[in-house]
Amino acid sequence: MCLAAVPYAFPWAHLMADFKFHDQPALVRFFAHLLKATPWVEPALEAADLLLPMPLSRQRLQVRGYNQALLLAHQLSAHKTRSDLLLRIADTPAQHSLKRAQRLTSLNQAFAVDPLKISTLHGARLVLVDDVMTSGASLYTAARELKAAGATHVTGLVIARTE
Numbered sequence: 216m217c218l219a220a221v222p223y224a225f226p227w228a229h230l231m232a233d234f235k236f237h238d239q240p241a242l243v244r245f246f247a248h249l250l251k252a253t254p255w256v257e258p259a260l261e262a263a264d265l266l267l268p269m270p271l272s273r274q275r276l277q278v279r280g281y282n283q284a285l286l287l288a289h290q291l292s293a294h295k296t297r298s299d300l301l302l303r304i305a306d307t308p309a310q311h312s313l314k315r316a317q318r319l320t321s322l323n324q325a326f327a328v329d330p331l332k333i334s335t336l337h338g339a340r341l342v343l344v345d346d347v348m349t350s351g352a353s354l355y356t357a358a359r360e361l362k363a364a365g366a367t368h369v370t371g372l373v374i375a376r377t378e
Contacts, residue, residue, distance in 0.1 A: 217371030223378075234346065249374065264340050267343050268296065273303075274306045302329055322356040326356055334365075340367060341361055343357055343361070346374050348371065
């Protein structure tokens, strides 16, 4: 299941681009408030053992300067946020530049769970936080890794989602 606050369309797409690509991390407060006002989000956050932000590759993090999903997860629940469990182990092409089938195959080996911390996920209820969901390939691939590591439930949570 994936919860989203708004459709990825005007004016939200423009605000998302500012947040993600135009060095406006302060928008995170607005987006967190928007998410918390979305039906089913508060219960999902309360039921979660941990919030895991979608990790960025080292290269993308260096270019952007921050991980927007990590900022959002911290704003939603700082004490439940863990950014050290789900790792991005491969730098893949930007997903918006690929077709759906290519997105799924390009991400096959992109994520992993830190093997030294895998016990943390055994039986855990997780919320996987990201900014935008287009095809769902990133969230699906990451959730698959988390469930293989022992998580019992993974809910996706995004600000915007394509219709």
